Amino acid sequence: MSYKTTLIGAVEIGTSKITALIGEHAGRELTIIGRGECRSRGVIKGAVVDFKAASEATHAALEQAEREAGEKIDVVFLAQTGGHLEGFYNEAAVTVKAADNMIETGDVRTVSDLAKLRDLPFGRTVVHNIRRPFRVDGRLIPGSPVNLVGQRLEVGYWTVHGQEQRLADNMNVIRGFNLEVGELVLSSLAAGHMVTTAEDRQHGVLTIDIGAGTTDFALYRHGGPHTTGVLPVGGSHLTNDLSIGLRLTEPQAEKLKLRHGRATVQTKDKAQKVWLDGTFAIGDRQFSQQAIEQIVSARIVEILEVVRQKLGAAFSPETCAAGVVLTGGTAKLPGLTEVAARVFGVPAHLGESPVHVAENLRDPGYSTALGLLYYGITAQGDRAFPARRDGGFLSGLKRLFTHA
DSSP states (O other), rough: OOOEEEEEEEEOOOOOOEEEHHHHHEEEEEEEEEEEEOOOOOOTTTTSSSSHHHHHHHHHHHHHHHHTTTTSSSSEEEEEEEEEEEEEEEEEEEEEOOOOOOOOOHHHHHHHHHHHHOOOOOOOEEEEEEEEEEETTEESSSSOOOOOOOOOEEEEEEEEEEEHHHHHHHHHHHHTOOOOOOEEEEEEHHHHHOOOOOHHHHHEEEEEEEEESSEEEEETTTTEEEEEEEEEEOOHHHHHHHHHHHHHHHHHHHHHHHHHSSSSOOOTTTTOOSSSSSSTTOOOOEEHHHHHHHHHHHHHHHHHHHHHHHHHHGOOOOOOTTTTEEEGGGGTTHHHHHHHHHHSSSOOOEEOOOOTTTGGGGGGGGGHHHHHHHHHHHTTTTOOOOOOOOOOTTTHHHHHOOOO
């Protein structure tokens, strides 16, 4: 049996690096045939601040991916992050029209349209309308309520919106390469679906993606996204804190963070020292290991506590049985899962990509770009795609991302 082959592109314009992936989708398989990476320029905290520099870096990553794939692509799915993204919840209810109280498609359409009917401030536009489960006479309905019997139908949407100009800047970076943006996808949702299973999302799980310039989070309940958010703070702020606290240049502080940083303070002896380079050459210096840990730990705790504060009443340990899953480039920081477990009061672990993902892409820093590729599959309207071995990765992706 032959299948039509579809090429799918994914681009993540991050603060520290830009990643471009090209996937070839045929039948039940997605094969990543091209990857390009470039050090990010002109991007601060997930926002394009220098269009020319950001464009050149993104185009370099895309060209590298196309060379490796030996193919040209026409459309990409583009990750969205940044402090300008905000979300709100709105719900609506209707009385079922039919005399026999059987819910029809028209009832569903009406209540959904009402729940999404809310004006945005000038200059803002919707990125995602994420539907929460329907309720019929107060009863939670995990799927479609059509043909069920009830008098009152309710539904709510978590709506994510952003600044039109910021979103346009990101899309114009891609269009400058003669490519179209197939869809804008929240980074938190793309990464979240790579590192959680359908079972996790049903039981309740919180994913936190700590990148260089932003921290994106998504809380899942009843099988789908419940609340999302972005903090304009990430791993680069740990580096900046070390730079200021220890009077180092940014590159020196980054090196010290990667070699000796910890999310927890484990060193008891203030006199314990570590070398900056370890070469003992001129300019090599010693620093207190405890001081490094204290600086890094303070910022990590602050980031996680702000995430919990942003979630507010939406988060509770009782409704997050699957715990916290951490991903992103900064997630590899030693001791991070321990701090997250303490802040949120639930188990925490480092997220892992599905087993079929190639070894060179299993690093947490690729979670978002990989998630974009799989979102691209569902956007093609082809449901015959590979399932994660736990049976949960792709089965509900289109429904969970849907704008309907």
